[in-house]
Ligand SMILES: NC(=O)c1ccc[n+]([C@@H]2O[C@H](COP(=O)([O-])OP(=O)(O)OC[C@H]3O[C@@H](n4cnc5c(N)ncnc54)[C@H](O)[C@@H]3O)[C@@H](O)[C@H]2O)c1
């Protein structure tokens with residue numbers, strides 16, 4: 211992402227406090243951009259693990275250009291106060307998924323809000339800790355920044371440079387607007403995923419065992435750390451409750467319609483149609499409009515090198531694979547590989563794969579709207 215000069219020069223030295231999924235991913239990303247990284251966590255074993263993964267070196271007493279607070283929301287303000295009182299850096303930022311309460315607490319505690327720029331990367335995952343970290347976690351993702359009125363331009367520039375080094379796009383917002391938006395695009399979806407996944411907790415194994423990709427997609431985020439999510443939901447309670455109530459209203463109306471004697475298709479059709487419209491509002495990768503891609507499904511044997519050969523076949527045919535997912539058939543050494551490609555490339559890819567002996571079910575491609583950034 212191009213931007214002002216300062217967005218292209220990453221800070222020379224960054225200290226990451228909280229070397230879990232997000233902190234270690236930031237550390238790995240900025241190290242790739244040439245930044246020296248120092249690591250702090252309340253758990254020394256976590257720091258050692260992050261360092262072994264190449265995220266940086268354990269902090270001893272060095273000063274840095276920027277401190278990144280990658281700790282849970284209730285720990286942000288106290289950790290900021292402690293870091294500022296020790297003068298650890300010239301600028302500070304955090305990554306918490308909710309902005310209002312940590313900012314209010316920082317003000318109450320008397321933190322220096324000139325050197326602090328609150329932030330939130332819109333990339334993450336359902337696994338915690340440094341082992342889940344990846345340097346490309348934020349590539350192409352929005353990274354919300356909520357600088358207060360007091361924030362210094364130099365602190366803002368330093369944080370924007372770090373965001374750019376992570377390959378993300380800074381988006382400036384007011385903290386309250388951020389929290390309202392997160393209720394809809396992150397926090398309520400987590401609750402809805404948990405509510406659906408909770409149904410499975412009561413299901414017999416014979417039912418859970420035949421789960422397909424749909425339920426995996428809908429429930430993936432429900433595997434997230436319950437204590438972290440409890441903190442996030444509590445900190446954004448009102449806006450999240452508003453969205454959940456709206457969802458519950460839609461669900462209740464659908465249940466009533468489904469139970470109506472003789473059926474009442476109108477409300478069900480209305481919800482499904484609004485769902486298609488809402489899904490279409492989610493941008494595809496790189497923040498552009500949702501792209502129409504074609505999915506080519508191919509059956510692959512579970513043996514070394516098989517995937518590489520499929521990708522090579524696509525490469526030889528000059529076809530760019532926009533997205534990929536694989537599902538393993540239970541009890542069979544076969545994977546169902548789904549390759550998302552540009553619609554015009556679909557028939558060529560099918561022909562190429564069939565010519566090389568792979569089984570590509572169906573007469574033609576299976577068109578489907580896909581967000582290429584969604585499979586991880
Ligand atoms: N998980 C996501 O998808 C995601 C995405 C964006 C932002 N965030 C935000 O990132 C932050 C961290 O989440 P995570 O998923 O990396 O969690 P995590 O559990 O993987 O890592 C958090 C780390 O912080 C450490 N820690 C906690 N309190 C500390 C303290 N007072 N001082 C020093 N270290 C402390 C923990 O030991 C742990 O290693 C949270 O604020 C979360 O809202 C998470």
Ligand SMILES: O=C(O)C(=O)C[C@]1(C(=O)O)C=C[C@H](O)C=C1
Nearest residue numbers: 307331332333334335336396431
């Ligand atoms: O699990 C993912 O894929 C995420 O990106 C997680 C996700 C999200 O809701 O989009 C979760 C919490 C946020 O703080 C930021 C990102």
